[in-house]
Amino acid sequence: MGAFESILLTVITAATPLLLAAIGELVVERSGVLNLGVEGMMIVGAVMGFAGAQATGSPYLGAVFALVSGMGMALLFGFLTLHLVANQVATGLALTLLGLGLSGMIGEAFVGQPGIRLTGIEIPVLSDLPLVGRLLFGQDVLVYLSLALVAGVSYVLFRTRAGLIIRAVGDNHSSAHALGVSVLKVRYLAVLFGGACAGLAGGYLSLVYTPQWVEGMTAGRGWIALALVVFATWRPLRVLAGAYLFGAVGILQFHAQAHGVAIPSQFMSALPYVATIAVLVIISRNRILTRVNTPACLGRPFVPDR
Amino acid sequence: MRLELEKRPERSTLMALLSPVIAITLTLVTGAVLFAALGQNPAVALYMFFIDPLTASWSLQELVVKATPLILIGVGLAVCFLSNTWNIGAEGQFTAGALAGSMLPILLPGFESFLTLPLMLLMGIAGGMLWGGIPAFLKVRFGTNEILTSLMLVYISQLLLDWLVRGPWRDPEGFNFPESRVFSDAATLPALADGRMHVGAIFAVIAVLALSVVLLKTLKGFEIRVLGQAPRAGRFAGFSRNKIIVFAFLLSGGLAGLAGISEVSGSVNQLTPVISPGYGFTAIIVAFLGRLNPIGIFLSGFLLALSYLGGEAAQVTLGISDKTTRVFQGLLLFYVLACDTLILYRIRFARPGVSAKGA
Secondary structure, three states: OOHHHHHHHHHHHHHHHHHHHHHHHHHHHHOOOOOOOHHHHHHHHHHHHHHHHHHHOOHHHHHHHHHHHHHHHHHHHHHHHHHOOOOHHHHHHHHHHHHHHHHHHHHHHHOOOOOOOOOOOOOOOHHHOOOHHHHHHOOOHHHHHHHHHHHHHHHHHHHOHHHHHHHHHHHOHHHHHHOOOOHHHHHHHHHHHHHHHHHHHHHHHHHHHOOOOOOOOOOOHHHHHHHHHHHOOOOHHHHHHHHHHHHHHHHHHHHHHHOOOOOOHHHHHHHHHHHHHHHHHHHHHOHHHHHHHOOOOOOOOOOOOO | OEEEEEEOOOOOHHHHHHHHHHHHHHHHHHHHHHHHHOOOOHHHHHHHHHOHHHOOHHHHHHHHHHHHHHHHHHHHHHHHHHOOOOOOOHHHHHHHHHHHHHHHHHHOOOOOOOOHHHHHHHHHHHHHHHHHHHHHHHHHHHOOOHHHHHHHHHHHHHHHHHHHHHOOOOOOOOOOOOOOOOOOHHHOOOEOOOOOOEOHHHHHHHHHHHHHHHHHHOHHHHHHHHHHHOHHHHHHOOOOHHHHHHHHHHHHHHHHHHHHHHHHHHHHOOOOOOOOOOHHHHHHHHHHHOOOOHHHHHHHHHHHHHHHHHHHHHHHHHOOOOOHHHHHHHHHHHHHHHHHHHHHEEEEEEOOOOOOOOO
């Protein structure tokens, strides 16, 4: 395997959790809800994914555990912000704080235990092709799922009636309500979808990226995913590009170290965070681009009047 | 059964006072269930968590030590949240303040005079303001989302601290431990009594009193609240949204920086790779539980400080993980936010299909 090929492979593994979390949050925000609890849902997904794989012996069931636990967290968020119209920013923060605490408590028994890796698929002949074999036909199912999700979300949002309803609810909830759309129902579904994606993204970390449980192992990836949605100006395909860009930035440190670059490791570790700020500045400078695409009701609570 | 909200004609003052109490009660009930699920006697566990730490004088002092940074940061954040500015990077501003203030005793250990401490404190405040100023500047200049930038700066400040104590600032006589040199007496905040309590507690009291006056009695306080609750009205009144963003970030950053240098100089006495058990994030809970009111924050600061102590105590005596502290804190914020709904709304349970005034 060539050096270039191995770099590409690591970029894919680093990008996939970001992509999963960001594509979920994109749908949530398109429906007008700002869920800042991605980091919390993700870390609970990571610990539950690990726990599920340990309990059942199957990494695939582990991924299901991760997905469901992410949805559970999202349900909590949905109840507070949609039913009780609590402040979305504050509730999202609460979800992150609770998730970090819960995962630390649940995961205490797992610290230092070897995990079960969700391995790549093997297609006879195709996976063994020179150069592109491992890259295109030897990834794990979640990589393919993440790419399928981008295509699916892109199609549903912009080509179907359901997508039109989601965007209508996000852009003008009062009009959508007047047209007979159940705003809360649409938003609940979107929030749950976001939770499932974030949970799965967390599961990817503890099942594929580094198959073990380390406290706080999401290390801000949930927040970076939130930034990616802004960076992508709420467009699925741009989320894909952004996630792979950040995946590349994230793994830079390992390759730099391997090639003996004499920069303190902390500086390399800080790179994704600095890069996040940089791209946010670049994208926010273009106010028209942001304003055109931002869901107009983003973060605004909706109380149906009767 | 369906849950419906009915808007109250006006804010319920009663609920505004009651909601933190209900939230705390619900947290305790949930805690009891949690402990029972962990196989503990809930009554004993809750006693160990929330009452036992209040029974010894050393732990009361420790309570003040832990409440100090929470209150200092919390009152600053209250100004941010009241003006609808979302600074969630106080943890980073705390670290930046600690780093800036520690420059003096670490780089110039020979400089011991009556000026050492005041200079350190000023540098700590400046460091926190600088770190808080970055997201404010980016927000005002480019419209960048301040939530994300202030949070990213937390990670950056922690990595900076990690690099400094393992690299350039490592104690040359420290046997290669990742620690800075220990501060000299001239660089140590004096103790208040014979124990761990230090002068930082007085800063917290002053901050609470000063901000109570600013928020309730001055035009600035009015400006903060108007821009937070009715931005359009604020604009017509000639208040500048941008100025308030910068003000809120510099104020809360400065206070977090002061908390950081006070903690390092008064309590830890050197820099280590981890200098805070998440004070900057817990202070968000303190601010909300205290209803964004300085006096309320003073009280809630002690409650959350107690949750830290209780976690340690319960770990020692009952073998319960100290991670439960974080769970309690997270739950508490959830309940506070949920109960705050009661201030503006009445909650009704309606049968499906039947609505009071028709659909």
